[in-house]
Amino acid sequence: MNDNQFNQQMKKLKKQYEQMPTKSSSDHIMSAVLKEKKPRRTTLFRNWRVAVSLSAAVGIGTILSMGGFFQGGTDQFTTIEEEREQEQNGEEVAIFQSDIEGENVIIKNEEERDSDEPSDESSMELENPVELGETREETFLMEGQEDVNEVIEFTDREIGFRSVVQSGFDIEGKYRENGYSLQLSADYGDGMIEPPFYTMRKYYNGSAEEVADGLYSELEEDGFVRNEESSLTITGRQSAFEEVTDERLYMRGDESVQLAVILNDDTVYSIKIHTTTEYTEGLQIRVGQVLEHFQWIN
Amino acid sequence: MENHLIMRAKKGDDEAFQQLIELHVKTVEKFAFQLGVPESSVEDITQEVFIKVYRFLDKHTRGKFTTWLYSITINVVRDLYRRETRQRRKLKAFQQAQESSIYIEQFYDESTKALHEQIQTLEEKYKVPIILHYFHDLPYQEIADILGVSEGAIKTRMMRAKKQLKEKLEKVGEVQ
Numbered sequence: 001m002n003d004n005q006f007n008q009q010m011k012k013l014k015k016q017y018e019q020m021p022t023k024s025s026s027d028h029i030m031s032a033v034l035k036e037k038k039p040r041r042t043t044l045f046r047n048w049r050v051a052v053s054l055s056a057a058v059g060i061g062t063i064l065s066m067g068g069f070f071q072g073g074t075d076q077f078t079t080i081e082e083e084r085e086q087e088q089n090g091e092e093v094a095i096f097q098s099d100i101e102g103e104n105v106i107i108k109n110e111e112e113r114d115s116d117e118p119s120d121e122s123s124m125e126l127e128n129p130v131e132l133g134e135t136r137e138e139t140f141l142m143e144g145q146e147d148v149n150e151v152i153e154f155t156d157r158e159i160g161f162r163s164v165v166q167s168g169f170d171i172e173g174k175y176r177e178n179g180y181s182l183q184l185s186a187d188y189g190d191g192m193i194e195p196p197f198y199t200m201r202k203y204y205n206g207s208a209e210e211v212a213d214g215l216y217s218e219l220e221e222d223g224f225v226r227n228e229e230s231s232l233t234i235t236g237r238q239s240a241f242e243e244v245t246d247e248r249l250y251m252r253g254d255e256s257v258q259l260a261v262i263l264n265d266d267t268v269y270s271i272k273i274h275t276t277t278e279y280t281e282g283l284q285i286r287v288g289q290v291l292e293h294f295q296w297i298n
Numbered sequence: 299m300e301n302h303l304i305m306r307a308k309k310g311d312d313e314a315f316q317q318l319i320e321l322h323v324k325t326v327e328k329f330a331f332q333l334g335v336p337e338s339s340v341e342d343i344t345q346e347v348f349i350k351v352y353r354f355l356d357k358h359t360r361g362k363f364t365t366w367l368y369s370i371t372i373n374v375v376r377d378l379y380r381r382e383t384r385q386r387r388k389l390k391a392f393q394q395a396q397e398s399s400i401y402i403e404q405f406y407d408e409s410t411k412a413l414h415e416q417i418q419t420l421e422e423k424y425k426v427p428i429i430l431h432y433f434h435d436l437p438y439q440e441i442a443d444i445l446g447v448s449e450g451a452i453k454t455r456m457m458r459a460k461k462q463l464k465e466k467l468e469k470v471g472e473v474q
Binding site for chain 2: 001006012014016018019020023024026033034207213217245
């Protein structure tokens, strides 16, 4: 087939496409668009309920960790106004933190506040989604030499996965305005190293491309520049991430952020690996361990 | 006129937004169908595209509106395919494929039908530039903007896409 024949056929098909009658009506689309517009008040109310639920669970968790048994707690509610303010600022509404250095899982909120708000027993349905399991030794290769580290198994029931992380590292589960995130931060004994090297987020709303666009914009606003030569560092290493929508590498000075947006059972997740030159090598091994043992549980 | 409508729509003028829909609805429908969306789903996809446009109109601050609209359509169609992949496991896609071919059987002659079907078998990176260039008359640079790649990459893809498509059509011709 020569170019002329090919072009003629393409023109013919183009004509055929042009004849396709328009099916949609702008009135119908417009009413669907307006229906999708969610009233702000509803959103606030829904988030407020979550916030209160979390605060309640947080209160219980703190007592649990101190007393070693389950009791109802009423002393750590944030006020509705404070919650609204946090939501409007896009702040996290609560944190579950697992202290894996000790034997117990400590659940605490980010900032303890006093309030006279009464306890809402009926909304205490949320529990710490991060559970810790056994510790064990793992062998890894560093600069061609075999080495061993101790890892701890953990399960995140909100995201619905289990994996392992270097024992002594920090694990935090955070409920956010539109979802939940699990952050893993390195700690080699001198305190937690910021930023978290592994962040996995679950989104309650939005499609994969909306989530990806938002994340890319955030990074670009923070001065990160996309590196086009990136490889599939995250998604290429784990077959559990079969529905990959995008993976990119961003750089800023000596920092690098590898970002992947994935889908699992119609839910959008992002995985962000944030490392700096200073810690890159050691952290890449820890990242490798998290990814290698990653398993969906739902 | 389009820029004026966009400006008004950004300020919350729903009438202006509806006019934008009217201006572009045919393009979106056509593009979705060309990308392989079954004729029976074209309306739903088009609606989803405009819902996203409405929701993110504020974020569209630079570049041509149509460039952005094509990107959104590609993403919405990608999402549909992802959902379909899951549905396929439940054997539902078969029905959709049948609906799509009924429409083509009814309105297309043999050669255009073969060409439409062979375009669908191309990888997305080849299919999209071919569709945008031949059926929407877009220059390579604009296709590059839509896909977020260089103009050079589009030239290469177009060359490979044409070669693959010609080979596929020749094969179909041999069989027939």
